[in-house]
Amino acid sequence: MARTRAFDETEAVRAALGVxxxxxxxxxxxxxLEAATGLNRSSLYQTFDSKRGLFAxxxxxxxxxxxxxxxxxxxxxxxxxxxxxxxxxxxxATMATAPPALTRRGCLLVNTATELGPHDAEAKQxxxxxxxxxRGHLTRALEGAARAGxxxxxxxxxxxxxxxxxxxxxxxxxxVDPAAAAKLAQATASEVAGWAG
Numbered sequence: 176m177a178r179t180r181a182f183d184e185t186e187a188v189r190a191a192l193g194v195x196x197x198x199x200x201x202x203x204x205x206x207x208l209e210a211a212t213g214l215n216r217s218s219l220y221q222t223f224d225s226k227r228g229l230f231a232x233x234x235x236x237x238x239x240x241x242x243x244x245x246x247x248x249x250x251x252x253x254x255x256x257x258x259x260x261x262x263x264x265x266x267x268a269t270m271a272t273a274p275p276a277l278t279r280r281g282c283l284l285v286n287t288a289t290e291l292g293p294h295d296a297e298a299k300q301x302x303x304x305x306x307x308x309x310r311g312h313l314t315r316a317l318e319g320a321a322r323a324g325x326x327x328x329x330x331x332x333x334x335x336x337x338x339x340x341x342x343x344x345x346x347x348x349x350x351v352d353p354a355a356a357a358k359l360a361q362a363t364a365s366e367v368a369g370w371a372g
Contacts, residue, residue: 185236187212187213187214188229188232188233188236189236189240190212190213191211191212191230191232191233192237193211194208195230195283196237196280196283196286199286201290203226205219208226227297231301234283234284234287234301237283237284238284238305245262246262246312248261248262248265249262249312249315254316254318254319254320255316255319255320255323255325256316256320256368256370256371258316258319259317259338259364260364260365260368261364262312263341263360263361263363263367264360264364266342266345266356266357266360267357267358267360267361268357270345270354270356270357270360271353271354273353275353278349278353278356279350279351279353280350281346281347281349282346282349284301284305285346285347287301306339309339310335310339313339314331314332314335317331318331320370320371325371334370338363341359341360341363345359345363
């Protein structure tokens with residue numbers, strides 16, 4: 176009979192997420208992961224196949240627990256500019272109130288893009304999937320604004336790209352200056368609100 180695992184896989188992934196998020200993929204050693212998860216190397220490999228397999232699980236958990244709730248604003252109300260301003264205001268509030276040790280970690284996916292994206296197809300795909308998810312939400316919101324006559328339809332695609340760039344800018348800036356990141360997010364929210372005028 177096979178032995179039952181005596182640990183919670185999700186908790187192990189959550190512990191590993193904290194290490195990868197703080198240190199990056201390359202700088203995280205198996206010893207770091209053993210210390211964070213409380214699992215030995217053999218258990219890590221039996222459960223996750225490899226360091227890379229565990230990293231993939233941390234990205235999935237990050238999308239579910241960090242990105243998902245933040246994108247929840249796009250499920251509220253009808254698609255429009257209010258969703259976008261609320262999203263950026265939420266980013267601003269997080270940057271302004273979260274402990275600097277947290278905000279200075281930045282975004283796991285943006286960090287992965289800069290660390291691994293240029294030479295790692297799997298990491299690049301994970302980042303592209305995140306950008307596509309965010310682009311989809313922003314596009315639906317701005318198309319809703321266009322249908323309501325608030326924006327010219329021909330400006331939607333370029334404004335979406337501008338907003339994507341603003342999100343990345345906020346998340347990168349947070350690593351060095353969370354207060355500046357909060358100001359950038361709030362300025363973006365104010366700019367979007369002005370589009371309705």
